[in-house]
Amino acid sequence: MPTTIALIVIVALFFLIVLAVIGIYNALVRLRNQVDNGWSQIDVQLKRRHDLIPNLVETARGYMKHERETFETITKARSAAMGARTVTEAAQAEGQLADALSKFMLVVENYPDLKANQNFLALQEELTSTENKIAFARQNYNDQVLSYNNKIQMFPSNVVAGMFAFTKRDFFEVQTAAEREVPKVSFA
Amino acid sequence: MWELIRTNKRNSIVLMAVMAGVLLALGLVIGWAVFGPEGGLPGVGIAALVWMVLTLVSLASGDQILLAASRAQPVTHDVHPQLFNVVEEMKIAAGLPAMPKVYIINDPAPNAFATGRSPQSASLAVTAGLLGRLNRDELQGVVAHEMSHILHRDILYVTLAGVMLGGVVLLSQVFLRGLLHGSLGSHRRYSPQRRGGGQAQLVIALIAILAAVLAPLMAQLLYFALSRRREYLADAGAARLTRYPEGLARALEKIAGDATPPLAAANDATAPMYIVNPLRKRGGRSVSGWTSTHPPIAERIRILRNMSQGVSYRDYAQAFAAVTHARSPLPAAALTEEEVPIRSVPAPAVGQETAGRQVHEIGDIMRKVNGFHFLTCACSLKIKIPPDFNAGTIRCPRCSRTLSLPSGQDRPPAGG
Numbered sequence: 001m002p003t004t005i006a007l008i009v010i011v012a013l014f015f016l017i018v019l020a021v022i023g024i025y026n027a028l029v030r031l032r033n034q035v036d037n038g039w040s041q042i043d044v045q046l047k048r049r050h051d052l053i054p055n056l057v058e059t060a061r062g063y064m065k066h067e068r069e070t071f072e073t074i075t076k077a078r079s080a081a082m083g084a085r086t087v088t089e090a091a092q093a094e095g096q097l098a099d100a101l102s103k104f105m106l107v108v109e110n111y112p113d114l115k116a117n118q119n120f121l122a123l124q125e126e127l128t129s130t131e132n133k134i135a136f137a138r139q140n141y142n143d144q145v146l147s148y149n150n151k152i153q154m155f156p157s158n159v160v161a162g163m164f165a166f167t168k169r170d171f172f173e174v175q176t177a178a179e180r181e182v183p184k185v186s187f188a
Numbered sequence: 189m190w191e192l193i194r195t196n197k198r199n200s201i202v203l204m205a206v207m208a209g210v211l212l213a214l215g216l217v218i219g220w221a222v223f224g225p226e227g228g229l230p231g232v233g234i235a236a237l238v239w240m241v242l243t244l245v246s247l248a249s250g251d252q253i254l255l256a257a258s259r260a261q262p263v264t265h266d267v268h269p270q271l272f273n274v275v276e277e278m279k280i281a282a283g284l285p286a287m288p289k290v291y292i293i294n295d296p297a298p299n300a301f302a303t304g305r306s307p308q309s310a311s312l313a314v315t316a317g318l319l320g321r322l323n324r325d326e327l328q329g330v331v332a333h334e335m336s337h338i339l340h341r342d343i344l345y346v347t348l349a350g351v352m353l354g355g356v357v358l359l360s361q362v363f364l365r366g367l368l369h370g371s372l373g374s375h376r377r378y379s380p381q382r383r384g385g386g387q388a389q390l391v392i393a394l395i396a397i398l399a400a401v402l403a404p405l406m407a408q409l410l411y412f413a414l415s416r417r418r419e420y421l422a423d424a425g426a427a428r429l430t431r432y433p434e435g436l437a438r439a440l441e442k443i444a445g446d447a448t449p450p451l452a453a454a455n456d457a458t459a460p461m462y463i464v465n466p467l468r469k470r471g472g473r474s475v476s477g478w479t480s481t482h483p484p485i486a487e488r489i490r491i492l493r494n495m496s497q498g499v500s501y502r503d504y505a506q507a508f509a510a511v512t513h514a515r516s517p518l519p520a521a522a523l524t525e526e527e528v529p530i531r532s533v534p535a536p537a538v539g540q541e542t543a544g545r546q547v548h549e550i551g552d553i554m555r556k557v558n559g560f561h562f563l564t565c566a567c568s569l570k571i572k573i574p575p576d577f578n579a580g581t582i583r584c585p586r587c588s589r590t591l592s593l594p595s596g597q598d599r600p601p602a603g604g
Contacts, residue, residue, distance in 0.1 A: 129276070136278075
């Protein structure tokens, strides 16, 4: 008789553990999917940025005859960003591209004719918005990565994560030149 | 975050139950007053039926009703690209599953609201006056505030409450008008057979009038008290989404200092869903007691400006305590959040815009919503072509060049 009770307890315990594992596993999968979704959101916006650049350069080139260097920097940074493979690599290349674009936007201020061009203004709004969307998508992705990584490292979910090979994800940290340096005040 | 949403869902259910209670009591009293004691039960039955119809209608198409009542028109990306972009930015920041539908209200008063059943099917409406007055960062603050309403599930509650409150007000108005014009129950008052019951009938009629006056008032009080808390929460959410509380603060400042007449299409039932009270009186001090739908704007601005440490919910709660010396409107679970730094935004390079330019721009936005087509001539004159202009070419009034119009298909579609 005592053996049957012990057996029932063991079986019940076993089922409880299996249920808990299933619950944790599902939570992990949901978090991982949110991270993936967050990354694809960034990816969509990065692609959009790459698509916008040729248009922008084409429109601006006619007005900015003496800015060959600026255009070359942008084009180079763009192709480097498009060729990036890992998250860290992409983050670095995109940071450089963002730098080049913000420099370009500063230079534009010197060309009143260009700033009066309706077509260019529309492109500028699209570019500003795309930069914002990248920043907000990054913000969202990093939030998701934080909660996913927390879940993977904390007990008891770390046991389940180890069993099913859930691995940590990288943050998307872009450090642009503007963020590295102290902002300079200019009296233009 | 999830705590916020759960609190909101619970409040929605409580409010719906209270609304049902008020409506049923109203039905009982009205039935009793008009048809005597035997009329009470049918009165309740009719009220229950009305409540059911109201709930179903507001769930199925409450957002459409509110949008139509506010004369909001659906617009495409081409009508106002910046608005669309800002909404999409905030959609991404909030991690929303779907892009909300965007509407513009053709009114020079600056205001905005969000409605809908769920984050999957939400709508966001802003006035032309708002678009004309705010710069990009400020517009982002306002859109983020509305996005927070969507994210917190405020929109379902506001839509339900707006339609049901409208129902209660309508019902008691019908009853009051009927009683005043003597079309209801008059045959009883003058019937000689029931003279003895006249006294009791009068008392019940008085109670009924009292109930008919009080019921919408009570419903509204509850609605307002809850909606003020929601405004603070949405402000906190907006600061967190944009990482830039100053944008919303400046937008609120501009809206508060605005001198255009109040929004034409707003009324008592729809007022609480706007970002600032559209019915506030000019000149005089706004009511800031129990009956006010919105917290005082000056206070909201001060709280946002007080967030110097960061933009997490905890920072908002601290700023709230510093400004109002009152208990924080945020649920405790939201305050355990990690630190969220403020985004550094370069000061806008554009100079102060003149009032004349703004009026011009608001007019242009309204024309665009109404399907006007814009054509820029080579002499840089902007020609505004009405949607019913059908000729293929037009002569520029300044330089008399002949310009060809794009064919009907290419033109932006006129708003509904």
